[in-house]
Amino acid sequence: MSINPVAAASIIMLVLLFLKVPVFASVFAAAAAYFFLMPDLPQQIVVQRMLAGAESIPMLAIPFFVCAGTFMNYSGVTARVMQFCEVLTGRMTGGLAQVNVLLSTLMGGLSGSNLADAAMEAKMLVPEMEKRGFSKEFSSVVTACSAMITPLIPPGIAMIVYGSIANVSIGNLFIAGIGPGLLLCVTMMLLVSIISHKRNYKPLRTERMKASDFMRALKEAALPLCLPIIIIGGIRLGIFTPTEAGTVAIVYSLLLGVIYHELTMDSxxxxxxxxIITTSGIMLIICAANAFAWVLTRERIPQMITELIVGLIDNKYIFLIAVNIFLLIVGMFIEGTAAMIVLVPLLAPIAAAYGIHEIQFAMTVIFNMAVGCITPPMGTLMFVTCGITKCKIKNFIIEARPFYVLLLVCLMLLTFVPIFSVGVLQLFGLA
Incomplete structure (x- = not known):
């Protein structure tokens, strides 16, 4: 009995992922297995496709924005933005937990990396939250869940990856991401307020915010907070491309380091x-996933799945529900970047066939992959945060249950209420 090469490659990838083999190695093994079972194909193609995945011009934005975010952390930017968040949320029920959520939202426009955001806040905020009476579990959950906002707020790396794969304007994705990011920020702050009220978590202060305190904090944080405006404004005005925006972000972060006198040669x-370490990890996954995506394309898997689904489902809303369930399950087992590179070429044409707006579908996919970062067994944000805070995974999952419900509600809003995903684009007349 002959073995179907694609089926065999897919099974190998899933088995290796379940065995906790690194994602890039699992995906590469699947692509290599296909070529091994297809001896008529030149073996060098797999290497060529991997290199082609890394040579994409839009992908250059990834190391640029990662570098800019790293320098921001070493330039004293994080501390200044956090002080600004404390002033804004000081009287809210939940105190530092509210600071945690708002800081992730603002830092999302500076770093672009959810793992970097979670690691930074786990080190800076969680110990202080515990001193003020917050439980370790609640502090860890808020830190990990709020870091989900980072890939939604421009310049999120997930948007760069999606745009380059699906041939969607990265500039439009950046602008559209403001809506989902603010939706998650506001709803999460409301949930934090409800939980904090029940547990009697105190605000940072009881007196009204003084205008002088607000202006002082705003003055310190003003320059860093200008970066997202510079990036989006520059792209929309045609001054630079999204890739070139990454270099602008690096120069700006270095300039802030000089202005604040905190970026030393050692830092x-x-x-x-x-x-280098962060970018290497991301690019290894992209290279391996690109090779496997070529395998799927050669076997006409996208076309076959499109024909099958369109033939079985005649309603776009049922399709969106099915996609959400599928992506949530995939996100539990496969790293988001790898999943997008393999699945977006399969799903985006189907969404287009149903007349779903490309930006709306992009936000749905990116949000699903973000949810996967805090769900077991492969939740990277969950493991990074718990590794730093020493919170037990079991306790984390139990504490996170109301946040999982909130995320599902937000996902439904993004999926079925277009204003949350394309509303900002419509405001600018771009959709």
């Missing part, structure tokens, strides 16, 4: 090392 070198 510069550390920042470069962190950039």
């Amino acid at each position: 510069f070198i550390k920042g470069m090392k962190e950039t």
